[in-house]
Amino acid sequence: MGRFIIRRLLYMVVVILVVSFITFGLMHAVPGGPFDAEKALPPDIIKNLEKRYHLDEPLVMQYLRYLNAVFIPQFSSEGLTGDVEDDSLVNIKITDTFWIKWMNFGPTFSSRSRTVNDIFRQQLPISVQLGLNALFVALILGIPLGIISALKQNTIFDYLSMSIAIFGVSVPVIVLGPLMIWIFAVTLKWVPATGWGAQPPYVLGVFPSDLGWKYWEKALMPSIALGLGSSAIIARLTRASLLQVIREDYIRTARAKGVKESMVIVRHALKNSMIPVVTILGPMIAALVTGTFVTELTFGIPGMGKYFVTSITNRDYPVIMGTILLYAVFLVVANLLVDIMYAFLDPRIRYD
């Protein structure tokens, strides 16, 4: 298993390199540039800006410069300087005058004082929190709904659960969000309409340090709104998978042994039926935790979602690269976790 994980992490490096190459190529192939504006800037200023951000160099040089800054650890005589050109995600202090710095994703073009790493440090944790909440909602809603509808197939419970599921997939956040705000924030005044309750510093750089009502009063609505769609997918998958499993021979064997019906489901059927559900969790996690544009916009949450969209329209090259690479890393890691989960669910699956 250890070797398998290491091998997969090495593959990840290859995946990231390929993704970075394609993204870099595509974003430079798109017409327009970061400094195009309605009222064109004087050519001299553009020239200066391009020089400052090395955009005047050949593309190959720019790409290699980017790879070097992001992937190759750099040695430096000082730690964080506050310079937007020199902001690394990983800063390891060896001695006072010898630092190893790694993953400098560069400055943003849209703000003179911010770097891509600032986005990762400040916006990403919020998106991760929202995403994990939504995932939690999706699981605690989706799996029981799926189980109920499978066990009570073709009864009112089945139809009710599946109606909720259909509602979940077919009503997008852009409809559900404002509806929830109108009901729970504007009319009932139970929760604030927008915002996010967690403040830095975050535990482990990601999780909120205070999980009280101050956090949840703002987190509850968007988490449910975002999680409902995913819960519907999980519910349908759980239902289909469980329906298949309870027709298996070994379920009959369990019944013939005198196992209680509830234990037949819990002990014999559930674990077997979770494999398709776990499969979908990989991409689902990656999509949820890297930020969701519409949900964050609807509920006024300062997360990462908007950068996926605005960086492209602004031709903010470092932000495009950063967000896409981040997504790729999450996707690969989430799928690796899924593969590890398989081995725990099904002893026939072994990696070596």
Added chain:
Amino acid sequence: MAELLKVQDLETQFRVREGIVHAVNGVSFSLKEGETLGIVGESGCGKSVTVMSMLRLIPSPPGKVVAGQAFYQGKDLLKMSDEEIRHVRGSQISMVFQDPMTSFNPVLTIGRQVAEPLEIHQGMSRKQAYERVADMLELVGIPKAKARLNDYPHQFSGGMRQRVMIAMSLVCNPSVLIADEPTTALDVTIQAQIVELVKELRDKLGMAIIWITHDLGVIAGLADRMAVMYGGYIIETAPVKSLYANPTHPYTLGLLNSLPRLDTDQYRRLESIDGLPPILMDKPTSCPFAPRCTFVREHCLQENPPLLETGPDHYAACWVDTKTGRERA
């Protein structure tokens, strides 16, 4: 010997989109303590459905036991509460299934699965149960059983898995073991081993056995009594010697003629039974075997024969005496 199990007029139907499938049509048989009953018949004749109905393991819907009784030690299994029948299953009447590849839960260890009946019915702790399980696995011939408790089903071969399945069914010392085609999925040498094993265990533990098979050769050396099923009916039942020596029903005759035998001319052509198995959508008013029968008479098409006594303790559902070719009085 005391009567352990008495099934009377058992009738099971499946409601499907095309109509009602009459899988079992009024089957009666009984089983004495320590007796071995062989139920034979072709695929789809209702052998498995009969025993599954008895233990209420028919998936419902679409299946439904519509009539009959199944008395186990005087109590009707079909009228028991779910909780009562659950305590009969696996502890007093247990089953061995056909396919040892799919009949084990792939994600649970053998130890846990075999120990489960002990934990449920005898309230043993897992540790106590594991000791008994190891002994039981030893008994069915699993080498180094203790070391294999934490193995998963896929780590066993087919024959070994069937041995484990037998251990699992006998772990609570049931008085009835139902073996539903336990050797069908195994190759011939393993089949013989499993049959030998069951014989040995029967002598040691003394349980009664219902052995379902479509292989007349396998059952001959094992059963005390035989029941031949066709189209959801028992069409002949007799002590095993009597059945093989004097097969009375044309279907039984056909089955036996289709077997290769060592004691006859080796150049004899094997016979087959013409026609196709019956469609179970309509309950027949005639003899269900009539369309394929070489002895068929007018009477056979008008009335479905009940089981008639044709010899000492030998019953067949046929209007025609196949020895003389004349209709029975």
